[in-house]
Amino acid sequence: MTPNTARRNETSRRAILTAAFDLLQDVGYAKLSIEGIAARAGVGKQTIYRWWPSKGAVIFDAFLLLSEAAEGGPPTLPDTGDLATDLTLVLRATVEEMNDPRYEQPMRALATEIALDPELAAAYAQRLDGPLREAKRQRLRSAQRAGQLAEDVDLDVAVDMIWGPILNRWLHRSGPLTAEYADLVVSTALNGLRPRRSGE
Amino acid sequence: MTPNTARRNETSRRAILTAAFDLLQDVGYAKLSIEGIAARAGVGKQTIYRWWPSKGAVIFDAFLLLSEAAEGGPPTLPDTGDLATDLTLVLRATVEEMNDPRYEQPMRALATEIALDPELAAAYAQRLDGPLREAKRQRLRSAQRAGQLAEDVDLDVAVDMIWGPILNRWLHRSGPLTAEYADLVVSTALNGLRPRRSGE
Amino acid sequence: MTPNTARRNETSRRAILTAAFDLLQDVGYAKLSIEGIAARAGVGKQTIYRWWPSKGAVIFDAFLLLSEAAEGGPPTLPDTGDLATDLTLVLRATVEEMNDPRYEQPMRALATEIALDPELAAAYAQRLDGPLREAKRQRLRSAQRAGQLAEDVDLDVAVDMIWGPILNRWLHRSGPLTAEYADLVVSTALNGLRPRRSGE
Amino acid sequence: MTPNTARRNETSRRAILTAAFDLLQDVGYAKLSIEGIAARAGVGKQTIYRWWPSKGAVIFDAFLLLSEAAEGGPPTLPDTGDLATDLTLVLRATVEEMNDPRYEQPMRALATEIALDPELAAAYAQRLDGPLREAKRQRLRSAQRAGQLAEDVDLDVAVDMIWGPILNRWLHRSGPLTAEYADLVVSTALNGLRPRRSGE
DNA sequence: TGCTAAACGAGACGGTACGTCATGTCTTTTA
């Protein structure tokens, strides 16, 4: 069913994924074509069709290649002991990456494909977002142990509460995505919307 | 700039927007074509190109038509005096709509177009999301007055905190989108992540 | 069924047929492609596929255009009163044309398509070969009246007897195709293979 | 230059040629592909490319195999002493073979390749048509000795005169190819087109 | 009888062309 992967040409594979990522930056998702990727990679179209079921799958693998290249070992969030500080740091970095023109178009492309293709979404959840989300959960668990996070908070909801607004504002462009916004999100999420009996 | 709208055939306009919306349900965003819309609407292609600059603009207007049809006057959120109750109600309804097969594909299409096209995003922010967001802010302001919301909370951030996680989970399919999740989001957002000195 | 021919672009039609004919000379039948024709004609591929069902049909029409351009009125064979002289003249001309590099490749292409596609063969028999064969029969009939051709000879067989060997030798390259051969064919066909009681 | 033929796998060779011939019957010349032949023969593509320079060469060899299988010794035409009788017999058989669906497509394919490829035409003239044509010439020479054929007739032209019309009508489908037609060709070729002083 | 070089099946590869579909522009016809 799956093509025999043994004879696969690794050089071509990397050329394709790199070409796809580069083209996303250059021409954007709307004008990304399989023909274009093949041409830029110096590869026959069939070589793409042989190994990937869809354009989205290529984009997905391009990110996978990138993340493999970047990391050594599973990702972790900084843990200085103070949750607010750490989250602020991380979210500011996230915001910066989202505003980086090198990544913006490719990331939008990936988000789009995931939004439209459930199968790809599952792969994303497992292979790309999975480890990262686990790291986030881990950091929050540590905060729980340190008494900085309520015992009864659902960690997945907590993650969504912190990163969701950021991702959303980026994707929908519903407002400027700045470090200040990131800071506000952190503090608001931690304190909650309700008035607190005693000051922060 | 804008084509003279005077001679515009209103019947064709509605036929086109309805056809676009219906096709989104039937064939999905990926297979939606201008030719298809024109054919289903019984309209010449040129009539579409004359009045809309892009496929995204057609989809956008289709939603606009829908929202005009639905509402009388600007939208409002229920205000029973208890914020938690009202938010829970509204978010459950939102979740239900997002799971409604009639709307899912079209809404994903719109979200996709907005994510990729800044101009469309601006139009969305102003014409479709604008009034709704104002209603949300209004409800939160009322809660502030009632002492159910901290005075120093940025209302836009608050809105993002409540609706962001929902939208996100829906768009990225990062988990099941249920009424329970909606309830959890409301209570977590209101209480915040930090431990509270005294019970809820 | 047949596409409405009313809106057809005559300029494109001629460009396509001319390009096809020229390409046959330049690259030969084996390397003739629809894409190549479209490119050389400055035309979209679809314009070819819209109006012709096959590559053979394009080639056929290219010859049709040529023959229309060439002739005024239906073709006739010379009639000096002496059949042998006239046939010799005509066959020499035919041989010359077959050896003309401008026509050789295109004519081989047409012959090939006809040999493989019965429908095309029927069209050829009717529209291209038909009038010519009629002219040949006419000349032979005239010879019959002049007592230069036996009364009981089937004129179609006679035509085949004279032109068949030429066509055959050309197509199969079974020997050199020269004026001398043409002359021999004429005299042999007229005299027959059997010994004659009295001189020629 | 020529690959060492020593290690050649005879089983594969026969499988390839048989597969090629069978495929010609089944799918026709236009859809005959090297890949198809290799697949049907259960053979790697390279094995075909190693031993044959072109598709036409494979088809040619397929016929060669067939003719080797059929015959014992060089072919001969029947010689009852009466040329007309013998030719009629032979031509009727030829006509029958040409109308046989088992051979029609393959023979058209061979004719096509020969018409387009001079090298193949030379091979055909020498290896396939050569012995047969020699047999035809032989029979005519015998007729000459018996006084049934004029002394001054060029035997090659005579062969063309008899078989050319048949082959032509078959290849171009310029008319029905029947036994009657064959008979007419024989008698017309023998008698010639000119009126004879005294009856046949 | 065991070694080695080739021919073999399989099939991935960079390509070309296929025939189809949609794009956005244009012209023609119709109501």
Added chain:
DNA sequence: TAAAAGACATGACGTACCGTCTCGTTTAGCA
């Protein structure tokens, strides 16, 4: 006289084959 109908140049789609190129695996000839 606007809009439907649809032809047009363009260009991408996904597929089929081309001819070349490894891969391991027979298989045959020599040593």
